[in-house]
Amino acid sequence: MRLEIRDAIGPATSDFLSRGLEHARERNARLLVLEMDTPGGLDTATRDMVQEILSSTVPVAIYVSPSGARAASAGTYLLYASHIAAMAPATSVGAATPIQIGGGGPREPAPQNKEKETKEDKAKDDKTDENVTATEPATAAERKAINDSVAFIRGLAELRDRNADWAESAVRQAVSLTASKALEQNVIDIVATDLPDLLRQIDGRRVRTQQGVVELRTDGLIVEEFQADWRTRLLSVLTNPNVAYFLMLAGVYGLLLEGYNPGAILPGVVGAVCLLLALYAFQILSVNYAGLALMALGIALIVGEAFAPSFGVLGIGGIAAFVFGSILLFDEGVPGFQIARGLIAGVALAAGVVMLLTVGVFMRARKARVTTGVEQMLQGTAIALEDFDAKGRVDIHGEIWNAVTQAPVKKGQKLRVLRVDGLTLEVMPFN
Known part of the structure; x- marks a missing residue:
């Protein structure tokens, strides 16, 4: 066989x-x-x-x-x-x-000082490799x-x-x-x-x-x-460091999307499954636990950015920790069990771009005009529906409101909203 x-x-x-x-x-x-x-x-x-x-x-x-x-x-x-x-x-x-x-x-072995090598020494080297100097391990x-x-x-x-x-x-x-x-x-x-x-x-x-x-x-x-x-092929795929790394990323971003959109269900389910598969793969790979701890810290910071936006501070710190942890994650010395450096660089670049776009959205949202609530009414312009000098009706944002004023108002005149009192607006004409 x-x-x-x-x-x-x-x-x-x-x-x-x-x-x-x-x-x-x-x-x-x-x-x-x-x-x-x-x-x-x-x-x-x-x-x-x-x-x-x-x-x-x-x-x-x-x-x-x-x-x-x-x-x-x-x-x-x-x-x-x-x-x-x-x-x-x-x-x-x-x-x-x-x-x-x-x-x-x-x-590495210390260099040897050989002033002269005889034919017998050379033959001995070829036969037994005894001239290779071994150094005592440091720890x-x-x-x-x-x-x-x-x-x-x-x-x-x-x-x-x-x-x-x-x-x-x-x-x-x-x-x-x-x-x-x-x-x-x-x-x-x-x-x-x-x-x-x-x-x-x-x-x-x-x-x-x-x-x-x-x-x-x-x-x-x-x-x-x-x-x-x-079964063997599947296990080989799951324990491939690059695949395990992708599973970890899919798990993190799945839970992140679920945090941004509670109730979406699908991202949370897919993220949880991928994260469990990644953890299973990590348990049977040669893992550097300092790298794994850094990755865990990075994940926590990235998720924290979703729930407590800090305009990129938590997110950038999380990306940095995640990248350093990725580099250290799998033992460099075990042949065949390393994550490709290009893969780590690509993931870091993609995460950085997403983080910058997210910060940009937050900044635009901060500068945007208020579109709901009392603040929206105070920034709006009302139109008088009739002549009045104390109480009357106005149109604002397609709605009819009761209004009070201390100056005479003409029908069709544009009015500034000064205050909102229940269902009544205090208005005054623009100068």
């Missing part, structure tokens, strides 16, 4: 492998081949996948393919966990240093993460009888190897040009699974494809 992973390792990938192994067990498959090309991914998902492989009764062969593919970071751990580790020509493996969530990556948290990852990958290497020293250097020093070098240094078992070549080369090999030692009979096997179903 064959399945593919062509993206960052995440919860959707872990779920896909788990169901693929279950399907392989149900079909009594002789081998599951996982073709992989990954830049890395999340630690939790990687460990879940490793546990699935280690507990599998079906032998698992991981094949880094096609040429030009890589098994970087999380992919290195998966390759070490597999029963058969294979790579296509012109592929690479390594760079498995863990990156701390919410912070920068490990520091206890970084040391803890790196040492834990070293123990993890060394355990996998010892279990599969692969090069544990190079595995440790891949974690501590972020070194990488090509397929041919990986084969020379016992990092992988096979270099195969394609899947049929892989199946021919592993035919007759013996591997240890949960049910004991199994001899592989793979030459000429019929390969069954295991495709990702709608």
Whole structure:
């Protein structure tokens, strides 16, 4: 059975492998081949996948393919966990240093002072990469993460009888190897040009699974494809950082529109659903919680602008907090799990334009003439419907009102409204 992973390792990938192994067990498959090309991914998902492989009764062969593919970071751990580790020509493996969530990556190695390099030293470099200097992590948290990852990958290497020293250097020093070098240094078992070549080369090999030692009979096997179903594709879409970001925006602006137009219902419902989906996606992504807090502050300020207009002060502050939070939100060091900078810039620009338009509407509304209430009557002009010198009737805004005056009034004369007393206007002629 064959399945593919062509993206960052995440919860959707872990779920896909788990169901693929279950399907392989149900079909009594002789081998599951996982073709992989990954830049890395999340630690939790990687460990879940490793546990699935280690507990599998079906032998698992991981094949880094096609040429030009890589098994970087999380992919290195998966390759070490597999029963058969294979790579296509012109592929690479390594760079498995863990990156701390919410912070920068490990520091660069200090430059080495080499006055002279002998041929023996150079050969040693090519063979073991021992001349790459590893620096001690700066914080206890970084040391803890790196040492834990070293123990993890060394355990996998010892279990599969692969090069544990190079595995440790891949974690501590972020070194990488090509397929041919990986084969020379016992990092992988096979270099195969394609899947049929892989199946021919592993035919007759013996591997240890949960049910004991199994001899592989793979030459000429019929390969069954295991495709990702709608659930896996949907989960992959939801956990994409750019999609989760859009869901957050849709949720915020949906609730904002509901605040401006109470009772509209549709914006509030759509906003609430999108916001819940975004929060679900954030829970299973590598989140920088300082960034998430900044985004929450920005959302609160933007919503506050809707309920307590401050002519842009709250809104502009909210946009700034939201943009900075967006930049920090997803860990920079986790490959494949970053928000596109262009997307953040576009959203910030659009939000700024909307905010400026809103402030402009507020300013025009502030300067506009009053169109209702007593203030409108005081600014209006009445027309006398008859001659009178004390009490009479006038027309104002298409309505007939009783009026009193202290000066004689002629029919059709324009009158200024001085005061409104109940249903009676006090008027006087224009000079």
